Amino acid sequence: MGSTVSHKHTAILDAAYELFGSGGFYETKMSEVAEKAGIAKGTVYLYFKSKEELFLAVTRRDCEGFLEQLEQKLKHCSSLQAKLTVIASHHLLYYYERKQHTKLFFRAPNNHPELMAFMAQFMEEYMQAVMKVMQDSGAREPELLAESYIGTLDRLKMDIMLRPGFTEEDARKRADFAAGLFIHGALGSLKEAQVHTIPEEEEDKA
Amino acid sequence: MGSTVSHKHTAILDAAYELFGSGGFYETKMSEVAEKAGIAKGTVYLYFKSKEELFLAVTRRDCEGFLEQLEQKLKHCSSLQAKLTVIASHHLLYYYERKQHTKLFFRAPNNHPELMAFMAQFMEEYMQAVMKVMQDSGAREPELLAESYIGTLDRLKMDIMLRPGFTEEDARKRADFAAGLFIHGALGSLKEAQVHTIPEEEEDKA
Amino acid sequence: MGSTVSHKHTAILDAAYELFGSGGFYETKMSEVAEKAGIAKGTVYLYFKSKEELFLAVTRRDCEGFLEQLEQKLKHCSSLQAKLTVIASHHLLYYYERKQHTKLFFRAPNNHPELMAFMAQFMEEYMQAVMKVMQDSGAREPELLAESYIGTLDRLKMDIMLRPGFTEEDARKRADFAAGLFIHGALGSLKEAQVHTIPEEEEDKA
Amino acid sequence: MGSTVSHKHTAILDAAYELFGSGGFYETKMSEVAEKAGIAKGTVYLYFKSKEELFLAVTRRDCEGFLEQLEQKLKHCSSLQAKLTVIASHHLLYYYERKQHTKLFFRAPNNHPELMAFMAQFMEEYMQAVMKVMQDSGAREPELLAESYIGTLDRLKMDIMLRPGFTEEDARKRADFAAGLFIHGALGSLKEAQVHTIPEEEEDKA
DNA sequence: AATGAATGAGAGTTCATTCAT
DNA sequence: AATGAATGAACTCTCATTCAT
Structure with a gap:
């Protein structure tokens, strides 16, 4: 389960990385991140509190x-x-x-x-x-x-x-x-x- | 009159310059630009067709x-x-x-x-x-x-x-x-x- | 002067007739009526109290x-x-x-x-x-x-x-x-x- | 769930039918449609891409x-x-x-x-x-x-x-x-x- | 944990109307 | 009488976020 969580967490970061990276913060929609990560929109919020938090996490990892x-x-x-x-x-x-x-x-x-x-x-x-x-x-x-x-x-x-x-x-x-x-x-x-x-x-x- | 037009035009550009410059494109609201320029929201659109046009004009002047x-x-x-x-x-x-x-x-x-x-x-x-x-x-x-x-x-x-x-x-x-x-x-x-x-x-x- | 007034009045009605007639009430802008009548936007309001009034007048004349x-x-x-x-x-x-x-x-x-x-x-x-x-x-x-x-x-x-x-x-x-x-x-x-x-x-x- | 979707879809069409029907396209506001359908404004756009689309759908169903x-x-x-x-x-x-x-x-x-x-x-x-x-x-x-x-x-x-x-x-x-x-x-x-x-x-x- | 339908605040934009000139 | 720059209310539509399932 830990690995599942970790997997989703990583998938979201990867998706966000690509989208924020190519489109910027404002051009990127949370729904797109979810779609690219292969999960539901609501699930993103189980791992990241907000769009800003996600952006920060992406930046941090980078x-x-x-x-x-x-x-x-x-x-x-x-x-x-x-x-x-x-x-x-x-x-x-x-x-x-x-x-x-x-x-x-x-x-x-x-x-x-x-x-x-x-x-x-x-x-x-x-x-x-x-x-x-x-x-x-x-x-x-x-x-x-x-x-x-x-x-x-x-x-x-x-x-x-x-x-x-x-x-x-x-x-x-x-x-x-x-x-x-x-x-x-x-x-x-x-x-x-x-x-x-x-x-x-x-x-x-x- | 020419100077009036020019005055408003410049006032809008100045306001937009400062706001776009400090806040970026997306963080800046057209209503803020208008307010800072000391005019009504609709007036901005008499001088610039859209937010993007205004941004371009600001960049151009710069x-x-x-x-x-x-x-x-x-x-x-x-x-x-x-x-x-x-x-x-x-x-x-x-x-x-x-x-x-x-x-x-x-x-x-x-x-x-x-x-x-x-x-x-x-x-x-x-x-x-x-x-x-x-x-x-x-x-x-x-x-x-x-x-x-x-x-x-x-x-x-x-x-x-x-x-x-x-x-x-x-x-x-x-x-x-x-x-x-x-x-x-x-x-x-x-x-x-x-x-x-x-x-x-x-x-x-x- | 009476004939001038009358002339503008008629010009506005004619313009409005054509525009309302071909575009409908909502698709027609007062500024378009003024332009087609060859006068300024504000002048329309000297002859007709509102867009609705103008429409009514056009309809009446028709x-x-x-x-x-x-x-x-x-x-x-x-x-x-x-x-x-x-x-x-x-x-x-x-x-x-x-x-x-x-x-x-x-x-x-x-x-x-x-x-x-x-x-x-x-x-x-x-x-x-x-x-x-x-x-x-x-x-x-x-x-x-x-x-x-x-x-x-x-x-x-x-x-x-x-x-x-x-x-x-x-x-x-x-x-x-x-x-x-x-x-x-x-x-x-x-x-x-x-x-x-x-x-x-x-x-x-x- | 299918019936829920269908239910909202129908509720919107019904509301729009009545409002467009009695008030016409321009007099009808999307917020009114939403209100009459008993849902939020944004929800209408989950079912119909735009006001025109909704109008077309209403007409089609009719x-x-x-x-x-x-x-x-x-x-x-x-x-x-x-x-x-x-x-x-x-x-x-x-x-x-x-x-x-x-x-x-x-x-x-x-x-x-x-x-x-x-x-x-x-x-x-x-x-x-x-x-x-x-x-x-x-x-x-x-x-x-x-x-x-x-x-x-x-x-x-x-x-x-x-x-x-x-x-x-x-x-x-x-x-x-x-x-x-x-x-x-x-x-x-x-x-x-x-x-x-x-x-x-x-x-x-x- | 996961979903995605639903929300609603808030943005850009339009345009009838006003009023100082 | 005539102007047209200025206004701002009101509209459509978006999208981050929530929450019942």
Whole structure:
């Protein structure tokens, strides 16, 4: 019976995950969740008190492993380069693995305090983890660096959702790219001279 | 009379801007928009055909000057550093100037084709503008660089909305930071050795 | 000025006639009436107190001449045949002449007492006029005869509205047909035997 | 359960029948239908997709048996007189039996294609059935005859709805009257001479 | 535990009518 | 007299939630 409960619980979360993920909170109806989960409408309420609660549970489950897994992976590497690559890979591949489920990202309701608190806390913890990596390397502005890096990863992640033919290889390539860019800057892919000189004065440019 | 019409039109857009911006599309009621604009419910519909139309108009006005202004500013600088700083300042200050209006970013409906098309096109054009800057400097991966930079700026922008005491100076500082980080990488604020060596083996660390 | 007022008054009635006539009471908007009359929305209310009043006025004008003209025409004929033909022609041609204006017949609101009273009275008077013709000819059931005749004419009238190619000649033909049918019965167009006998050699059927 | 569903379905149809019938489509509110049916507003929409659908369903149920029953009854009689009496009785008694439900006739919306198509088809089929009776008797103008007869019956039917004390006997009497009038014409109740001669000693009138 | 019929508050929208100009 | 921007009551319909079975 416990397994039955658990099974339904999971089925609802899975269904909600897919629907909230692709349609957002407001576009998703509880009746659709029930239908996709293969149960009756009323049954959803035996497992989740309200639509908001369900959304929160879905979000929780989605974020749940994210930070622990990240911490685990970070333990095994020591150089900044390695750590940043681990963060980038984790961020991108985590969503790559869920891309069948989550085509569009969540659009959450604004008026559910518990949910907003959870999201804020999740972001805070993620930020702290990335900041710590920066701090360990002696960075002067660890917070801004962490924000910047997460921003870059979030944007690169978008392609996973928007481009149909996106492969795991593409995700890995982006992860490496992000880490490289972050450490070495655009200089890595540019000739140094071009950064500071004015194009008009250049003569070696094609 | 023209100014009267214009006045109401603007009042509605302003009210909607604030409410959609802070509450999102679904949390905002047309009656609230009317109330905040100081007019009757029905009047809103004299100026905007539907809630979706209003949302689109708000979004349009918000995006309107952004790209043209950016192009203008980019004309006046030639080095990559200067261009990236211009982009970052523009991105951050544009939202800084609007921060009274937009507390949270838009949460748009998923099912309004015209709106989605507009948003997609806006993003595309912004991307193209940033990509061109990268290409002009001979970058090998202009698209990924552009995405990364925009991602960084978007994330840094969040603080404008979330932190009450955020100042224009903070915005400028972040803009410079973003450009510097992007060009020189985290190396600019780190000791080179820390990037590639493994902490365990280090001994010069304090 | 009187002529100006009169002109607008008429223009509104004409516009309302056409719109109420083709779209019905509820499907017609006051703004449409104003637009078709070439005036502003508010102006309609200078001439007619409400939508119901306007509808009543339109109906009144439409019915107005009907009965007087009928009485006039009836004066000039004495035989029942002539009178019935006059009634039928009048009924059908009256609507034929207005067919450009009235594609569909009125769908009036049910809750306007004055309108309902007017309609009832009009019908009553029309009935009385037709009944009198029947009585004058010594009919035993003048009321039922009058009702029947008017019913026949109303139905035949429908074709005027529904058939695009309906001509005045068709209207006249139907008028003659109706009068003939009413007086002589279907016998006029049937072989007498067929009325009471069974078409195919029957004779024992009740 | 099937009977419960059926019960609500019927209750809604009954309520709508009465309200649409007496008030027309536009005067009737869905909330009134719900209230009269003894259920909640939302429940109506579990059984009927929209107000138009409900109206169509009411109309359909009202027309449903009409034609089949008529065909059945027509099979059992062979003379024109018998057939016409059957048609008239059917027409009048059908509405007599429903008179508790339908005080006034329907006023349908003009813009619901499915409804208009249904009504047109119903009328067409009824016309065909009556025309066939005329044709079988060798009538030269079966269509006009059919129209005329139906028009007569429709008008006589009105009394059922308008007169409170109308009895089934009255309906039967009118049915016989209509059939008789249709076959024999007004001659049946008039002295032949009165048809063509002037009641009061006239002879010179055309 | 599971159902799904029933609920009803609340949303977007329309449009007859008013009234300041 | 004429305007048309503004109003707001009133409508249809949705959907999260409940509860008798």
